[in-house]
Amino acid sequence: MKPTDIAAPDYFHKVVDCQWACPAHTPVPEYIRLIAQGRYSDAYMINWKSNVFPGILGRTCDRPCEPACRRGRVEETPVAICRLKRVAADFKDDIKQRLPRPSPKNGKRVAFVGGGPASLTVARDLAPLGYHCTVFDADPEAGGMMRTQIPKFRLPNSVIDEETGYILGLGVEFKGGHRIESMKSLLAEKYDAIFVGSGAPRGRELDIPGRKDAAGNIHIGIEWLASVSFGHIDKIGKRVIVLGGGNTAMDCCRTARRLGGEKVTVIVRSGFEEMKASPWEKEDALHEDIPILNYMVPVAFKHVAGKLIGVTFQHVKAEYDAKGRRNLVPSGDPEQTIPCDDVLVAVGQENAFPWIEQDCGIEFDKWHMPKVDPKTFVSTNPKVFFGGDAAFGPKNIIWAVAHGHDAALSIHKMLSGDDITERPLPDVHVSSQKMGIHEWSYDNDISIDKRYKVPHRDKVIALKDIRAEVELGYDVKLALGEAERCLNCDVQTVFSTSLCIECDACADICPMDCITFTGNGEESDLRQRLKAPSPHPDQDLYVSSDLKTGRVMVKDEDVCLHCGLCAERCPTGAWDMQKYFIEMTHAGSTCPTKSRSAA
Amino acid sequence: MTYIAKPKFHHPGLKKNDLGYTHRDYEGKISTLCAGCGHDSITASIIEACYELSIEPHRVAKISGIGCSSKTPDYFLGNSHGFNSVHGRMPSVLTGANLANRDLIYLGVSGDGDSASIGFGQFAHSIRRGVNMTYIVENNGVYGLTKGQFSATADRGSKSKKGVTNTDNAIDLVAIALQLGATFVARSFSGDKTQLVPLIAAAIRHKGASFIDVISPCIAFNNHAGSTKSFDYVREHNDAVNRLDVLVGRDPIAVDYAPGTVQMVEQHDGSKIALRKIDADYDPHDRLGAQTFLARHAAKGQIVTGLLYVDPDAEDLHEHLNTVETPLNTLEADTLCPGSAVLDKINASLR
Numbered sequence: 001m002k003p004t005d006i007a008a009p010d011y012f013h014k015v016v017d018c019q020w021a022c023p024a025h026t027p028v029p030e031y032i033r034l035i036a037q038g039r040y041s042d043a044y045m046i047n048w049k050s051n052v053f054p055g056i057l058g059r060t061c062d063r064p065c066e067p068a069c070r071r072g073r074v075e076e077t078p079v080a081i082c083r084l085k086r087v088a089a090d091f092k093d094d095i096k097q098r099l100p101r102p103s104p105k106n107g108k109r110v111a112f113v114g115g116g117p118a119s120l121t122v123a124r125d126l127a128p129l130g131y132h133c134t135v136f137d138a139d140p141e142a143g144g145m146m147r148t149q150i151p152k153f154r155l156p157n158s159v160i161d162e163e164t165g166y167i168l169g170l171g172v173e174f175k176g177g178h179r180i181e182s183m184k185s186l187l188a189e190k191y192d193a194i195f196v197g198s199g200a201p202r203g204r205e206l207d208i209p210g211r212k213d214a215a216g217n218i219h220i221g222i223e224w225l226a227s228v229s230f231g232h233i234d235k236i237g238k239r240v241i242v243l244g245g246g247n248t249a250m251d252c253c254r255t256a257r258r259l260g261g262e263k264v265t266v267i268v269r270s271g272f273e274e275m276k277a278s279p280w281e282k283e284d285a286l287h288e289d290i291p292i293l294n295y296m297v298p299v300a301f302k303h304v305a306g307k308l309i310g311v312t313f314q315h316v317k318a319e320y321d322a323k324g325r326r327n328l329v330p331s332g333d334p335e336q337t338i339p340c341d342d343v344l345v346a347v348g349q350e351n352a353f354p355w356i357e358q359d360c361g362i363e364f365d366k367w368h369m370p371k372v373d374p375k376t377f378v379s380t381n382p383k384v385f386f387g388g389d390a391a392f393g394p395k396n397i398i399w400a401v402a403h404g405h406d407a408a409l410s411i412h413k414m415l416s417g418d419d420i421t422e423r424p425l426p427d428v429h430v431s432s433q434k435m436g437i438h439e440w441s442y443d444n445d446i447s448i449d450k451r452y453k454v455p456h457r458d459k460v461i462a463l464k465d466i467r468a469e470v471e472l473g474y475d476v477k478l479a480l481g482e483a484e485r486c487l488n489c490d491v492q493t494v495f496s497t498s499l500c501i502e503c504d505a506c507a508d509i510c511p512m513d514c515i516t517f518t519g520n521g522e523e524s525d526l527r528q529r530l531k532a533p534s535p536h537p538d539q540d541l542y543v544s545s546d547l548k549t550g551r552v553m554v555k556d557e558d559v560c561l562h563c564g565l566c567a568e569r570c571p572t573g574a575w576d577m578q579k580y581f582i583e584m585t586h587a588g589s590t591c592p593t594k595s596r597s598a599a
Numbered sequence: 600m601t602y603i604a605k606p607k608f609h610h611p612g613l614k615k616n617d618l619g620y621t622h623r624d625y626e627g628k629i630s631t632l633c634a635g636c637g638h639d640s641i642t643a644s645i646i647e648a649c650y651e652l653s654i655e656p657h658r659v660a661k662i663s664g665i666g667c668s669s670k671t672p673d674y675f676l677g678n679s680h681g682f683n684s685v686h687g688r689m690p691s692v693l694t695g696a697n698l699a700n701r702d703l704i705y706l707g708v709s710g711d712g713d714s715a716s717i718g719f720g721q722f723a724h725s726i727r728r729g730v731n732m733t734y735i736v737e738n739n740g741v742y743g744l745t746k747g748q749f750s751a752t753a754d755r756g757s758k759s760k761k762g763v764t765n766t767d768n769a770i771d772l773v774a775i776a777l778q779l780g781a782t783f784v785a786r787s788f789s790g791d792k793t794q795l796v797p798l799i800a801a802a803i804r805h806k807g808a809s810f811i812d813v814i815s816p817c818i819a820f821n822n823h824a825g826s827t828k829s830f831d832y833v834r835e836h837n838d839a840v841n842r843l844d845v846l847v848g849r850d851p852i853a854v855d856y857a858p859g860t861v862q863m864v865e866q867h868d869g870s871k872i873a874l875r876k877i878d879a880d881y882d883p884h885d886r887l888g889a890q891t892f893l894a895r896h897a898a899k900g901q902i903v904t905g906l907l908y909v910d911p912d913a914e915d916l917h918e919h920l921n922t923v924e925t926p927l928n929t930l931e932a933d934t935l936c937p938g939s940a941v942l943d944k945i946n947a948s949l950r
Binding site for chain 2: 075502503507535548549
């Protein structure tokens with residue numbers, strides 16, 4: 001193998017698995033260290049810069065970082081990254097002084113369709129640069145799906161108000177209760193740029209017999225959740241069936257439990273394991289006595305004189321064809337009718353752009369989705385950008401934020417007269433953490449604690465009040481324990497070939513047998529010759545150039561604890577622990593913490 | 600020294616030996632020696648050898664004297680018996696322990712100061728008596744704990760870190776061990792685990808006095824130009840006569856070498872050593888030949904490493920003394936002291 005080029009920004013970035021997996025590339029280990037030090041406000045600002053909604057995401061994020069977390073490969077469970085984010089939000093001081101100041105307007109106007117996470121991220125990045133941002137939303141308050149679709153017992157209004165407030169406080173103009181009905185007329189208002197962050201607002205229908213006849217008791221999940229959120233709906237029948245296996249279905253069933261649903265059942269077509277809902281959301285539903293039945297396909301709504309009495313299901317089983325694709329085929333068991341009073345349909349969401357006229361210069365593909373460049377987020381109309389669910393279909397908040405940053409950069413570049421396809425490289429800092437002979441600026445003593453559970457409100461109380469937040473969040477002590485579990489993967493092991501005397505001290509001390517000195521070879525061959533097995537080929541090998549004996553140093557990054565013992569036991573300083581800090585390129589410098597990354 | 604304990608986590612895919620232990624289970628406390636010390640590599644090699652042999656840690660007694668090397672038993676086999684004796688007295692304590700309980704595996708760990716100076720006589724007699732043990736000298740040629748004076752194994756003409764030339768002749772412990780009748784004699788280098796680990800394993804399986812001299816560079820005081828025990832010097836002058844694989848247990852490793860290059864040595868306990876010859880003429884069963892070979896190469900400034908001599912049918916001290924199979928420490932008082940009637944009989948026979 002060729003010697004590893006550690007100067008390429010991506011190499012060390014990949015080693016920080018959580019940050020690499022995060023769509024917004026939040027510097028996770030950095031903020032977790034700050035939490036451990038009790039510097040909650042600093043931790044919050046690191047988050048605020050990257051992901052804009054730390055308090056909201058700390059409760060609701062889909063957490064792509066956690067399955068990626070190295071800790072999950074070292075022991076059973078990853079660090080509770082998401083809930084630590086909430087800790088930063090919960091315990092911070094007043095951070096208003098740290099927010100960017102509204103700056104003098106530069107005379108350019110940007111319109112936003114929809115006031116959800118994507119639009120607000122773009123506005124957050126653009127407003128401090130002097131753009132006049134106008135956000136239109138059909139709902140009276142900002143937040144979009146964060147406010148309408150996520151139940152209050154998971155995400156209280158106070159958190160949404162606070163974090164959307166920080167953005168609107170930058171001088172962003174919010175026009176609530178103002179639905180954009182025509183792209184053409186919006187274009188006619190001569191904005192310099194338009195960002196469409198209107199989400200995926202339409203719940204998918206379930207068109208089976210009886211749907212129209214029993215319509216009074218059959219509700220589309222996201223619409224029903226929005227009505228609950230606004231207080232238009234405050235009760236439901238005693239027996240409720242929720243159809244669908246995504247996170248919306250989980251929100252529906254738990255909401256139904258709080259509005260009078262005594263016997264709430266989730267029924268999914270697929271197997272329990274393949275459900276789209278996050279494992280922890282399924283857990284929370286099961287904890288609230290909601291059974292999840294699987295491999296059942298709804299075939300008809302049963303009704304008597306327009307009153308729903310039940311749903312009939314066909315039992316299916318999974319069969320896999322030669323290509324490994326799954327097909328659901330009838331299992332042969334007789335159909336089953338499950339009695340109920342109400343049904344919530346949460347079988348997916350769709351985009352809908354009835355308000356974009358055909359002659360706006362915005363082209364659509366055969367799936368009726370706008371043609372959007374995945375890097376710059378520009379549509380076929382160079383002044384119109386898309387992001388969030390509106391761009392590529394339903395995803396989640398953190399993806400909307402990531403889209404927003406990129407779209408904001410594009411808009412800023414376009415309106416500065418630059419080529420929007422040129423994307424500046426991220427800013428990378430690498431600095432030694434050595435403080436003394438065996439002293440490091442980070443805590444390298446590895447905690448062996450298991451993942452700490454987040455305290456929950458007592459179930460009886462939680463089920464009585466739809467606005468009572470179920471998760472109470474870590475207290476300071478639990479947060480410290482959980483923060484200590486972070487392996488500091490951003491403190492990198494950096495090897496200098498010229499200093500190495502091949503004494504083997506690093507290979508001997510390494511608790512995870514990551515380091516091997518051996519003859520060079522092809523990657524597949526090298527992976528066979530390492531001191532310990534190498535089961536994850538997606539984890540890089542760090543290979544040195546030739547050493548004096550003709551061998552090379554090979555380090556499998558897979559399960560490195562970043563304990564720094566290799567560097568402590570190295571007599572010549574050939575190993576050093578260096579902190580890698582990467583700042584993704586945002587439009588302008590929207591955050592005052594740019595030059596002062598915490599130590 | 601390192602202040603934190605080595606993390607308890609280990610690689611999730613680590614192999615386990617016949618006892619279900621990983622090599623991590625054979626570790627001791629974290630080393631307090633200087634970073635990069637050759638002794639730590641020997642520690643790692645002992646751990647590896649014991650892991651590969653699936654040795655039960657509680658069947659091992661590790662005994663040492665004084666010095667950097669003699670600190671190392673604290674860093675391996677944390678669940679074994681240990682005795683840190685007075686300076687140079689490891690061989691006597693080991694001999695005594697071996698006499699009392701012949702069933703344990705004895706690891707004597709010493710250094711060049713401990714064995715070639717203050718304990719030279721002790722070393723000589725334990726070898727001479729054929730105590731069943733693995734005697735490892737971690738040989739760095741200097742007194743590291745007292746900041747780098749020449750030890751008795753420092754080569755004449757080699758230079759100290761400050762530039763002073765050594766005018767005394769060196770003791771070659773391997774030559775002495777051969778002369779005193781050790782039945783397993785080897786030399787190796789801390790920077791060459793592929794050679795060292797099987798040597799330690801073979802020595803442990805050997806019945807009789809096994810002696811291994813391991814050149815172990817002192818990073819702090821003896822790893823400079825002019826030293827003959829530095830990483831660079833040893834790598835340049837290392838003349839390995841053979842490499843070996845130890846084959847133990849139910850499933851022997853398939854050894855696939857060119858014919859004529861491998862010599863199989865079967866030891867007393869049935870374990871086999873596959874010797875891959877590097878020097879085709881070298882015969883590890885010829886004590887006299889080994890001594891000459893060693894002297895000739897030493898004169899050329901070469902460091903001969905490998906398994907230099909082995910007598911697979913060796914006898915040990917217990918056989919010489921004709922002691923009972925049962926370890927003496929488990930014999931009951933009435934067996935050990937059969938009473939005045941028996942004593943009278945013995946006395947009568949001597950009249």
